[in-house]
Amino acid sequence: MIEGEYLQDILDQPHALENTLAGLGTSKSLQQLVDRLKDGKFHRVVLTGMGSSFHALHPLNLDLISHGFTALMVETSELVHYKNHFFTPKTLIIAVSQSGQSAEIVRLIEMNAKRSAVIAVTNTEESALAQYANAVLLTQSGREFSVSCKTYVTALMALKWLGDVLCERDLRYSGRELKHAAPAVAAYLADWNDYVGNLVSKLNDIRHLFLVGRGPSLAAVGTGALIVKEADHFHAEGMSSAAFRHGPLEMSGPETFVLVFSGDTRTRALNRRLVDDIQQQGGCAELLGEDASTECFRLGEHGAAVRPIVEILPVQMITLALAACAGREPGRFELATKVTTTE
Amino acid sequence: MIEGEYLQDILDQPHALENTLAGLGTSKSLQQLVDRLKDGKFHRVVLTGMGSSFHALHPLNLDLISHGFTALMVETSELVHYKNHFFTPKTLIIAVSQSGQSAEIVRLIEMNAKRSAVIAVTNTEESALAQYANAVLLTQSGREFSVSCKTYVTALMALKWLGDVLCERDLRYSGRELKHAAPAVAAYLADWNDYVGNLVSKLNDIRHLFLVGRGPSLAAVGTGALIVKEADHFHAEGMSSAAFRHGPLEMSGPETFVLVFSGDTRTRALNRRLVDDIQQQGGCAELLGEDASTECFRLGEHGAAVRPIVEILPVQMITLALAACAGREPGRFELATKVTTTE
Numbered sequence: 001m002i003e004g005e006y007l008q009d010i011l012d013q014p015h016a017l018e019n020t021l022a023g024l025g026t027s028k029s030l031q032q033l034v035d036r037l038k039d040g041k042f043h044r045v046v047l048t049g050m051g052s053s054f055h056a057l058h059p060l061n062l063d064l065i066s067h068g069f070t071a072l073m074v075e076t077s078e079l080v081h082y083k084n085h086f087f088t089p090k091t092l093i094i095a096v097s098q099s100g101q102s103a104e105i106v107r108l109i110e111m112n113a114k115r116s117a118v119i120a121v122t123n124t125e126e127s128a129l130a131q132y133a134n135a136v137l138l139t140q141s142g143r144e145f146s147v148s149c150k151t152y153v154t155a156l157m158a159l160k161w162l163g164d165v166l167c168e169r170d171l172r173y174s175g176r177e178l179k180h181a182a183p184a185v186a187a188y189l190a191d192w193n194d195y196v197g198n199l200v201s202k203l204n205d206i207r208h209l210f211l212v213g214r215g216p217s218l219a220a221v222g223t224g225a226l227i228v229k230e231a232d233h234f235h236a237e238g239m240s241s242a243a244f245r246h247g248p249l250e251m252s253g254p255e256t257f258v259l260v261f262s263g264d265t266r267t268r269a270l271n272r273r274l275v276d277d278i279q280q281q282g283g284c285a286e287l288l289g290e291d292a293s294t295e296c297f298r299l300g301e302h303g304a305a306v307r308p309i310v311e312i313l314p315v316q317m318i319t320l321a322l323a324a325c326a327g328r329e330p331g332r333f334e335l336a337t338k339v340t341t342t343e
Numbered sequence: 344m345i346e347g348e349y350l351q352d353i354l355d356q357p358h359a360l361e362n363t364l365a366g367l368g369t370s371k372s373l374q375q376l377v378d379r380l381k382d383g384k385f386h387r388v389v390l391t392g393m394g395s396s397f398h399a400l401h402p403l404n405l406d407l408i409s410h411g412f413t414a415l416m417v418e419t420s421e422l423v424h425y426k427n428h429f430f431t432p433k434t435l436i437i438a439v440s441q442s443g444q445s446a447e448i449v450r451l452i453e454m455n456a457k458r459s460a461v462i463a464v465t466n467t468e469e470s471a472l473a474q475y476a477n478a479v480l481l482t483q484s485g486r487e488f489s490v491s492c493k494t495y496v497t498a499l500m501a502l503k504w505l506g507d508v509l510c511e512r513d514l515r516y517s518g519r520e521l522k523h524a525a526p527a528v529a530a531y532l533a534d535w536n537d538y539v540g541n542l543v544s545k546l547n548d549i550r551h552l553f554l555v556g557r558g559p560s561l562a563a564v565g566t567g568a569l570i571v572k573e574a575d576h577f578h579a580e581g582m583s584s585a586a587f588r589h590g591p592l593e594m595s596g597p598e599t600f601v602l603v604f605s606g607d608t609r610t611r612a613l614n615r616r617l618v619d620d621i622q623q624q625g626g627c628a629e630l631l632g633e634d635a636s637t638e639c640f641r642l643g644e645h646g647a648a649v650r651p652i653v654e655i656l657p658v659q660m661i662t663l664a665l666a667a668c669a670g671r672e673p674g675r676f677e678l679a680t681k682v683t684t685t686e
Contacts, residue, residue: 051590077583078561226589229590235580247394
C-alpha cells in the first residue's frame with residue numbers, strides 16, 4: 001500500500017488521546033452551565049456538528065437522555081436554516097467542530113446571536129467557535145492531514161468527559177476509565193499492517209459496503225461510512241441495524257459486504273442474528289466486536305467510555321485496504337477540502 | 344420495462360391521496376391531546392417510525408419546531424432500546440407505521456406500557472398500533488405490493504394534516520391545500536412512460552446515486568434512497584446537501600450521479616450552488632425542482648403541503664428506469680418482506 005500522511009495520523013491516535021486526556025478539566029463557566037441545567041433552566045440540549053463531528057455525538061446524546069434530559073442531535077446545517085426556533089435561552093447547545101470555523105459554524109454563531117448558551121468541543125483553540133462559546137473543551141490532536149481520525153477519537157473522549165460533567169459524575173472515575181483508551185488503541189494498531197493485508201484479499205471483489213449497528217455504535221457506523229467514501233471514493237453507507245432490515249437487506253449478495261457492529265450488550269443478540277440471517281440468505285456479513293471471527297474485526301471487551309473509540313479502528317483499516325486495492329494513497333483529497341467553507 | 348404490481352401501486356397514488364383526504368378529520372381523543380400539548384403538559388414530541396415511515400416525519404418535525412415545540416425524530420428501534428427514558432407522561436409520541444405491526448411497533452407497545460400518549464398514523468385500521476394508540480389518523484391506500492409508494496405519500500398527507508391539528512390551524516384551509524395533492528401527482532404521472540425512457544439512457548452508465556436536499560426535502564431524500572435500494576438492488580444514499588459537502592463530495596465523478604433537491608425557498612440558492620460546483624469539478628449532478636433542466640426532474644411550484652408529496656415522484660421514476668436497465672421487474676422482493684417482523 002501507498003503510505004502517506006493519513007496513515008501517520010492513524011498511528012498517532014494513541015498520542016492524541018493521551019494529550020487530550022491530560023488537558024481535560026472543568027471550568028467555572030462550564031460549572032455555571034451544569035448548575036443551570038440541573039436547575040431545569042434548559043428545556044432541551046441540542047447536540048450539533050457536521051460529518052464525523054456530528055456522528056461523534058451519538059454516545060453523549062444517549063447518555064444525556066438516559067440521565068433524564070431532553071437531548072437531540074441536529075446537523076448544524078439544518079439547525080441554522082430550519083430549526084433556528086431552538087435558538088432561545090432555554091436551549092443548551094453542544095457544538096463539535098475540529099476546525100471551529102466551517103461554514104455552518106460561522107452561520108451558527110451569526111444566527112444564534114448569543115441567545116442559547118454554547119459549549120464547544122474543538123481542536124482549534126483560536127477558532128471562531130472557541131472564542132464565541134460560553135465554555136470550551138479542547139481536543140489535543142495536533143494537525144490532521146485530511147480524513148478525520150485523530151480529531152474524531154479525541155472528540156469522542158472529550159464528549160464522554162463532558163457527559164460526566166453534565167451528569168455530575170465523579171470525574172476521578174471518568175479519568176480512570178478514559179486512561180484505557182490510548183493503550184487500547186495502541187494495542188490494536190500494533191498489527192495494522194497484517195490487518196490491512198488480510199482485508200485486501202477479503203474486500204477485493206466487494207463493490208458496496210454497509211456498516212450497521214445500534215445505540216452508541218451509530219457513531220462509528222456513521223463516521224466509518226463517511227471516511228470510506230472520502231478516503232477511497234468507495235461507496236459505503238452507515239445506518240442502524242434495524243433500518244438495514246427495513247429494505248436495504250434486499251441489496252445483500254456477493255458484491256455487498258455488511259459489517260455489523262456487535263456493540264452494547266443490550267442489543268448484541270439482535271445484531272448477531274442479523275449477521276446470521278444475511279449469511280443464510282447467501283450474502284456477505286461479518287460481526288465487528290468481541291466475538292468477531294476475523295482478527296482485524298475483533299475488539300476486546302471495553303467499557304462504554306472506550307468502546308466507541310476502538311470501534312472505528314477496523315474501519316480505518318478498511319480505508320487503508322480499499323486504497324491498496326485501488327492503487328491509491330488513502331485519504332489524499334482530490335475534490336473535498338479539509339475545512340468545508342461552503343454551505 | 345417489465346410492468347408489475349409496484350408500477351400499479353405508483354399509478355394508483357392519486358386515488359389513494361383522494362381517499363385519504365376524504366377520511367381525514369379530528370376526534371375527541373385527538374383534541375384532548377392538542378389541549379394537553381397547548382397547556383405545556385408535554386415536554387417533548389417524539390416522532391417515530393422505521394424506513395419510509397421514519398423519513399416521512401421530517402416535514403412535521405420542522406413544522407412543530409417552528410411552532411415552538413420541542414420535537415425530535417427517533418427511529419423506533421433506537422427509541423425502544425436506547426431512548427426509552429422518553430417513555431413518560433411528559434412525552435407525546437407520534438408513531439407512523441403502514442402495517443401498524445412491525446417488530447419495532449410491537450416492542451414500542453410493550454415497552455411504553457401506556458406511559459406516553461401515542462398518536463398513530465397507519466394504513467391498517469385493525470392493526471396492533473391502531474388499537475393501542477390514544478388517537479389514530481388513518482391513511483386509505485388500500486393494499487400495497489412491496490415498496491412503499493402509496494402508503495408513503497398518504498402518510499405525508501396525514502402528517503401535514505396532523506401538524507395543522509397540533510398547531511391549531513384552520514382545517515378548512517388545510518383541506519383546500521391538500522386538495523392540490525392528488526391532481527398534482529396525477530399530472531406528473533401522466534407522462535411516466537416518457538420519463539422512464541429518458542431516465543434509462545441517462546442512468547445506464549451510473550453506478551452510484553446520491554439524493555441530497557435540505558429541510559422538508561429530507562423526507563424524499565431518505566425515502567428515495569431507500570426505495571432505490573429495495574426496488575433495484577442499486578446503491579443509492581440520501582443525506583443533507585451540507586453533509587454531502589462534508590466528505591462524500593470526494594466520490595463525484597462520471598459514475599456517480601447526484602440528484603440535488605431544490606426544495607424550500609430558504610435554501611434553494613445553496614442547493615443550486617452545489618449542482619454547479621459538482622458539475623464544474625467534472626461530476627454528474629442535476630437539480631430536481633421547479634427549474635430542473637431535465638423534464639422528469641421538473642416539478643411545478645407547489646406549496647409546503649404538497650411539495651414533499653410530489654418530490655418523491657421522480658425518484659419513483661428512477662426506480663422504474665434502473666430496473667429496466669437491469670432487466671428486472673422493479674419492486675419484486677427477493678430477500679426482504681413487506682412487513683419487517685424481525686427486529
